[in-house]
Amino acid sequence: MPSEPQRHDTTNFKLRLTNVSKRYGHSDALVNANLVVSKGECVTLLGPSGSGKTTLLNVVAGLLPPDEGEVWIEDRLATHLPAYERDIGMVFQNYALFPHLTVYDNVAFPLRMRRERGARLRERVGAALAVVSLADKAHRMPSELSGGQQQRISLARALVYEPSIILMDEPLAALDKKLREQLQLEIRRIQKRLGITMLYVTHDQQEALLLSDRICLMNNARIEQVGSPDDLYFRPRSVFAADFIGDSNIFPAEVVTMSAGQACLRGPGGSTLQAATDLALKSGDKVQVMIRPERLRIGTPGQATELDDNCVPATLLETTFLGEATRYYASGPTGETFVSKALAGASSGVAPGEPVLLTADRDSIIVLSPDRDGR
């Protein structure tokens, strides 16, 4: 179980989940989830569909009672608090604007629930609409607005009452790509400017990388890894994490020696790989190793010898030109396919069918812990 990094300020948290589990019949929807979200932080729940991210969000929202574990919102134990007493905000994928109320009345709704009225109410609704730049649409009906505008109204409605945390359930999934990218930036900007604490569900890794202070990667009803976008991209812990975010070369290797965080591995074709790792490994362990395509260099056999460390001999299969970069596909000693990506311009001068040598720096070689299900 990946433990929560201690460098986060756990005394100033807005949300804390401890050992939260939820089952439906015999299938697990969420297993032993631990997560802390600090003040002003945006954490995304990223994972494939069915990985438990929406279950986790609904547990936080109070729409789903957990079977085990505790939910803390600020300093209140909220595990069994009804949704309307939790003081949180939520933005839904389909906006969930009330179709019978005007934009103004929609945004005023949570304030009215809090018995706010008069000038103060008007002022706060106006301010919230100004934040999403839709003050001029106050007296329209939601159905008269575009999808992007409706989602911004939905955001205004979630932030108008300054809830302790705003939950976002794939809010941009229904929008087209261009609008989605524009709104991602807008949400990020508003979140930073107002210091909003946010828990954001998405299955889109680009969105997660762009929006998050930290990403909580989920798979199979479990939290797979929690870390900054940088952590998840460059230092994934599992095959799943390495595979889910970005492109990757993943291949098997065996531990030869292990000393002081340095592993010496036997890779494809008997090549020797040197890598830094904090995993507790011992000689003879079978592991998976990951190298990002842009960290895998392709060269002609003359530039280095295959007796050097971190070199794998291969045969070039195909070269594809992507515009800003070139992608090389090569076949390794035991038939596995490697992908290398280099910025365009520096042609390797190798034709398909010719031998090449794949090399990587020591800190680009990531040793992954075996998955729980033994993949």
Place this chain on the structure above:
Amino acid sequence: MSAARARSQGLLRLWPLLPALLLLGIFMVYPVADLLSLSFTDQAGRISIQNLALFMQRPVYARVLQSSFLISAYTTVICLVLAYPVSYYLASSAERVRSNLLLVVVMPFWTGFLVRTCAWLILLAPSGPLTQVGVWLGFQNVKLAYNLTGVLIGMSQALLPLAVLNMLPVMLGIDRNLLPAAAIMGARPAEGFWRVYFPLSLPGVAASGLLVFISALGFFITPTILGGPQETMIAQLIIVQIQELLNWRFAGVLSLVLLISALVVYYAYDRILGMSTLVGERAQPGRSRLSRLFDSSLARLGAGALGLIGRAASGMGLVLARLTPAPLRRPGRALQTTLVALILAFLMLPTLFVIPVSFTQSTFLDFPPRGLTLRWYEEFIHSQAWMSATIRSLYVAAIVAVTSMLLGGATAFTLARESFYGKKLLLALVLSPLILPRMVIAVALFYLAARLHFAGTDLALVIGHTIIAFPFVVVTVMVGFQGYNRQYDRAAAILGAKPSRTLLHVTLPLMRSSLAAAAIFAFMTSFDDLNIALFLTGGEQNTLPKQMWSAIILQATPILGVASTVLLILISAFLLASEVVRRQGVIRRRRAGAAA
């Protein structure tokens, strides 16, 4: 030339509409117009308003009109109050539970008003079990039948399914995230319900109210059997004028009054709320018809009224939420289930009382049955009148199913696939038999058939039943077409199939389940009808409902229990069959979806 040819081809495309239009034109539009114009002539055939004047002058007619409206209004209110929790419960249930419960709602709807009224007659009679229970509970002067109480019990039970069926689509259309969204923003369950759910469900309530009211206005079975003289309704007067007094002109006047009453209600509804709410579209004050009719003060009044109801409801919700003691504030699902179970019991159980009564040894319809005998079943089987009525009902319904499928199918296919000028108008005409009071259609057709000497024949019955049954087919098949992807037809054509082969091998098989549902609908409509049969059958040529009606009027013996049981069993069998067909269709579609 080519343009002219294109135009004629354009019209030729529409030939499948012709049979339906001829049927409606000759046997509905013309006779109804004829009957109504009769109101404006005197005995010698000159134009005169003496019959209309008669209607205006005699206070008895004003009283009947008033009681018709009052009974309909009360019935509507009772139905709405009972239907709302049921619909809410159905809308918030899982799909599986919902389709099972829906069957419980739909069954009584098709079990026929006649059988159900018969059951109430047994239960509410002065010596009946419910009266006895009332007396036993210590109430003085319990009188449940032959008065307003009896009529309202019978009519609201009869129309409750209609109210549920029209509320449910609107409630199902309410986004399921809205209540959680309200809760997260701090709305307690009661506030969320009254401020969000209730206002959004109002269009469904309004549509249900309209249809229940209009249907109630044309009722004659329940007030005749369960009411007293005070509860006479306008449709009953029409029957008396024709069957006892043979006064066509005055029947025409009364039909005109019934028709105008219905149309006025429709018109007012359209003006105030907009017809679009009828087909389950959500009324969106900003965009609906209301805004287009904004210059009409009536519409503004309507929008205001809806808004006011919503706001009043919100306020009421707040007060209720504060006044309700904490333990009752969240009526748990158990409490809701109990309430809904009671309402559904009111819908389902009374009908079942006809079964034990059919085994009684006494010669009256009484409960509990005395002794146990099959005597009445023997009598039923050996009675020429009952058996021939049963058989006639079955084969007429079968023929009507076929004719309705041919006419309705052709009409629906053409309307769904072709677009042409005046299509909406045509659709309105085709669906008008669903909207016009059936009594008016029946009387008008009888007037025509009597003069052409084919009243009392099976042909007249088939024509009449086809007119009221085939619009159901049109609606069912057109709804089926909404889920049909025209790409399949295009693919077949590109692969080399002629239109006829495409129809046979692609379109019809894919539409299988809605066609089956439509056929069953048509069959049931004919099998259950009393309006048309009341006039267009005679002597020995009865249908089962007509035979039952005569028996109730003349002499209510336990053989009625037998007939009701037979009807109940036949109709339940058809309904279950149709439900099986429907579910197979759903399963097939799911499988197809999973494969795709």
